[in-house]
Amino acid sequence: MAQNNRVTPSLCTSTIGTSEGMRNIVRASQYYPMPRLRIPAAALAVALIAAAAQAPAIAAQSPALSSIAPPARFSDPQRLEKLRSAFPAIDSLLRTFLARQRVPGAAFGIIVDGRLEHVVAEGIRDVQTRAPVDTATVFRIASMSKSFAALAILQLRDEGKLALDEPAARYVPELASLRYASSDAPPVTVRHLLTHSAGFPEDNPWGDQQLDATEEAFSAMMRRGIPVSTAPGTAYEYSNYGFAILGRIVANVSGLPYARYLRERILLPLGMTATTLESAEVDPATLAFGYRLQDGAWRLEPPLPDGAFGVMGGMLTTPADLAKWVAFLLDAWPARDGAEQGPATRSAVREMQQLHRFAGASADARDGTLVLNASGYGYGLRVGQSCDFRTWVSHTGGLPGYGSIMKWLPEHGVGIIALGSLTYTPWTPVVDQAFELLRQTGGLEPRTPQPAPVLETRRAQVTRLVQA
Numbered sequence: 001m002a003q004n005n006r007v008t009p010s011l012c013t014s015t016i017g018t019s020e021g022m023r024n025i026v027r028a029s030q031y032y033p034m035p036r037l038r039i040p041a042a043a044l045a046v047a048l049i050a051a052a053a054q055a056p057a058i059a060a061q062s063p064a065l066s067s068i069a070p071p072a073r074f075s076d077p078q079r080l081e082k083l084r085s086a087f088p089a090i091d092s093l094l095r096t097f098l099a100r101q102r103v104p105g106a107a108f109g110i111i112v113d114g115r116l117e118h119v120v121a122e123g124i125r126d127v128q129t130r131a132p133v134d135t136a137t138v139f140r141i142a143s144m145s146k147s148f149a150a151l152a153i154l155q156l157r158d159e160g161k162l163a164l165d166e167p168a169a170r171y172v173p174e175l176a177s178l179r180y181a182s183s184d185a186p187p188v189t190v191r192h193l194l195t196h197s198a199g200f201p202e203d204n205p206w207g208d209q210q211l212d213a214t215e216e217a218f219s220a221m222m223r224r225g226i227p228v229s230t231a232p233g234t235a236y237e238y239s240n241y242g243f244a245i246l247g248r249i250v251a252n253v254s255g256l257p258y259a260r261y262l263r264e265r266i267l268l269p270l271g272m273t274a275t276t277l278e279s280a281e282v283d284p285a286t287l288a289f290g291y292r293l294q295d296g297a298w299r300l301e302p303p304l305p306d307g308a309f310g311v312m313g314g315m316l317t318t319p320a321d322l323a324k325w326v327a328f329l330l331d332a333w334p335a336r337d338g339a340e341q342g343p344a345t346r347s348a349v350r351e352m353q354q355l356h357r358f359a360g361a362s363a364d365a366r367d368g369t370l371v372l373n374a375s376g377y378g379y380g381l382r383v384g385q386s387c388d389f390r391t392w393v394s395h396t397g398g399l400p401g402y403g404s405i406m407k408w409l410p411e412h413g414v415g416i417i418a419l420g421s422l423t424y425t426p427w428t429p430v431v432d433q434a435f436e437l438l439r440q441t442g443g444l445e446p447r448t449p450q451p452a453p454v455l456e457t458r459r460a461q462v463t464r465l466v467q468a
Helices: 019-031 041-061 079-084 087-101 142-158 173-177 190-194 206-210 215-224 240-254 258-267 319-330 346-352 428-440 453-467
Strands: 105-112 115-126 291-294 297-300 357-366 369-377 382-386 392-399 402-409 414-420
Touching (some): 079 105, 079 115, 087 105, 087 428, 142 190, 142 240, 142 402, 173 215, 190 240, 206 240, 319 402
Antiparallel strands (some): 291 297, 357 369, 392 402, 402 414
């Protein structure tokens, strides 16, 4: 049987009455238990042989049936109520975390089936005025911005305006003179940039300091040359520089400044009207100012302006807007028939959430339990697997004054967002604990695979044959 618990194609063919058909009957019984009949083994064997002889005639009388299974679906009608029962415990967990970490202001949300089912705003957005955080407060999301750049690239790819495996220098001429780590290195492609495998060295927090670089200064940087550590396509190294180049590709190919492209082609179609790349555009009455802890007190971090490197980490958004983004990414699952909605195809959005570059495995101790994780990078998103969940997708964001995370389970239809106004707010452990609380309700179960119509019919036919 397939490892993903889906029935193999051989069960979807009319082979009853052959040796292969008999084997399929046995396989099918693992998914569709037969009625419990008290029949001696010898008699049952004779009955099965006789049934098999009649099977071709019965199958011939059946109309053509589809062997394509309908989309998997959630089978528990109480699923949402069960998940909601964990919200009070999650709120308590959140408040304990914020107090322990001394986060000035924060927002936390849970998305279920495309809806922001639960949102909490805590603390203050401005230490000086003591103004409280609410659901319309704007936070910087730092590297979570990268997923928007990835979608922009896939939009242009699907429109035939660029190719992922073409050299990036085709779209950014400043890269033509790039020197590589070895003479046999292939050229950097768009796909390499999307997956942090262009051979550029890891550059945190250097990239943070380049946010306000002008386009002219960025061009000059590329012409002077980019440091390299490995040949393209051979290793994963997190590169903010690479995503800044992707922003230049979007601008050059589309003919629009990156910020304008993002707003017109992605943000407004999704109704993300409060999201921007420029902090100067945010009303100070809604902004969560960023802080660091120094000598036991909160110190204001000066707001970082937008520039050529804003592509990799310059976005600001609200809990409501960020929930729309996560809901859009979750809506790509499962693959299905039906009209496409949103600024990109569902297949492209799922492509972002596939593992394209493995980054390694880890083992961590959590409350005395060994927790295993394996993960890597998709396109602008991290993708992984744990002992608890077969697939998770996420990205964190950290800048002076801010820390954020978005994480979701594609097969479960549930996501969590968290935004904080303290430098590098360490959200990952508390978000994982929140998922564990949701799991303990019994409502955090994956969709159930559905049988193809032909399999349903064959089950009924086989049951009648055995009973006869």
